[in-house]
Amino acid sequence: MTAEVLALTRWEWYKLRRRRLPWILLLVNVMLMQFTFWVSYASYRAGDEITLGVDPSTGIVGAVPAEVLALPNSAVFGLLASHGFVAILIIILTAPVTATGYGWGTTRPVRRVSDTRWLFLAAKLILVALLGAGATLVGTLSVTLSSQVAYVTLEGGRGIAASAAWGELIRTFAKVVYGLFPWIALATLFAVLTRSTRLAVGLSLGYAVVESIVFESLTGFEWFERVSGFVMSWAIDDWLGSTEAQLASIGIGDDSSLGTAAAVAAQAEALRGFLVSLAYIVILNCLSFWIFQRRDIAGAKGE
Amino acid sequence: MTDTVIETRALTKRYGRVLAVDRLSLQVPRGHVFGLLGPNGAGKTTVMGMLLGLVRPTSGSFSLLGTSGGGRDALRRIGAIVETPAFYPYLSGRRNLAYFQGVMGRNDPRELDRLLELVGLAGRANDAFKTYSLGMKQRLGLAYALLGDPELLLLDEPTNGMDPAGMAEVRDLIRDLGREGRTILLSSHLLNEVEQVCDSVAIIARGRLVVQGDVAELLRPQEQVRLRTTDDAKALTILTASDEVEAASAEDDALVVTIAHERSSELTALLSKSEVYVTEIAPLQVSLEQYFLDITGENGERSE
Incomplete structure (x- = not known):
């Protein structure tokens, strides 16, 4: 069964790689990560520190020193800073991978030769997950390259010193890739449910916007504070770590401000984020498989 | 080896209040070119969809190639076109066939050459599917249905959109395939097509079986x-x-x-x-x- 799913995954790639969409999204991903990096670089050239972000409750969260331009910090920082954009890109890729089969009616002939439907959907999910990981890797490598260029242009790395271990980069890479899976599951569910690429992308992005904007406005309520950890995108953020924890994790910022208790709390949050994300992945995928397996497969919708 | 390749027993499909197929009981003998004849909306495509597992029957049952409900192994021995052939528009005809052949777990470029030649698409095999005319799409659909040398073919309106010459070629091809011993279930609303090509026919109207038998037998009483x-x-x-x-x-x-x-x-x-x-x-x-x-x-x- 595993061999069959992997063979189907290979054939999914056979046809997907001949579309423009995955290559365009890969290019956008690389450009976004490059943008993040070179904005940091430009800020560093302008002054000595780079403002990373703003926390609405405390004001400026962190001013990132020059270490962010050196490897492996630069790659870790690039991964963490761009994961929100990458999630959007993976939604845009995932929805058509499943929904175009309905639109073009190609699910019908595939069904004829692969009667166990879940294998077919599993192959699509595996492919998108692999592509998500691949795109993240390419983006990371591009930042690595830029980091080397920046190092040279800053007169031998004026004041830049690497402080994070390379192991941290691998760990962050794995976390960021895992953080894509709930979005893949969400977009797949909407694709199977609506059988439309446009609707699936719209609903998935709409859901992300609702979480980031509407739920953000509810943070003042005590009841929401209790459940906020179970909102999907927030759970993913918890898994990746808060901004302060991110900075500390790559050796940037004031470690001491976190304190032991705060570090333990951050670890607990990350664990909860992992488990909540896992629950989303399992539940959304189970729903997708159930619908895909049960529902009649109609002809082309012409979309 | 059973003599009945397809058997449906009170097969029924209901879409909400619409009864698309109503207690249909059919027997398709091995080696026959069997016509499923009926006007548009009679339920022919729905019957095909149920046999292929694309559409879940509301009630009733069927067996395909001796397998109840058309199991995995039975489906692998079937070739089919249902409605308008659906392929990936940005892939060439050859690559579309290669994809479906690959999904079937096979990789045989010579089979692709042979099938493309058989359906008269060898000259356009490397053009994108989206550039094909409806008739060419039907031909590619036929080539797809023949992938893997299936013993049972389900062809839903295979000459739809073709010019008269193309229709005649495809009918000849279907007759030849029938002579090779394949069982073919051909749905059509074109009476002369069924009359020219089929040995047996089932006429359905409003989802119900009206009559079933040999074409010659049905005409003899008249x-x-x-x-x-x-x-x-x-x-x-x-x-x-x-x-x-x-x-x-x-x-x-x-x-x-x-x-x-x-x-x-x-x-x-x-x-x-x-x-x-x-x-x-x-x-x-x-x-x-x-x-x-x-x-x-x-x-x-x-x-x-």
């Missing part, structure tokens, strides 16, 4: 002769009064007489006794179209 005489009016009176004649009527400038095949030779003797002489007599072959209209038109409610 034995009629067309007759011209020296005095048609007098002849009509004589024939109408005769016990041997089932029916007689004047149509255009001739008489149409329904009479048992073995007794048709007695007509001339019967009329000559009254000094009416036959100047022309010919068997009137009732077309499937006429038969179809008879049983689904005025008597459309007649079933099973």
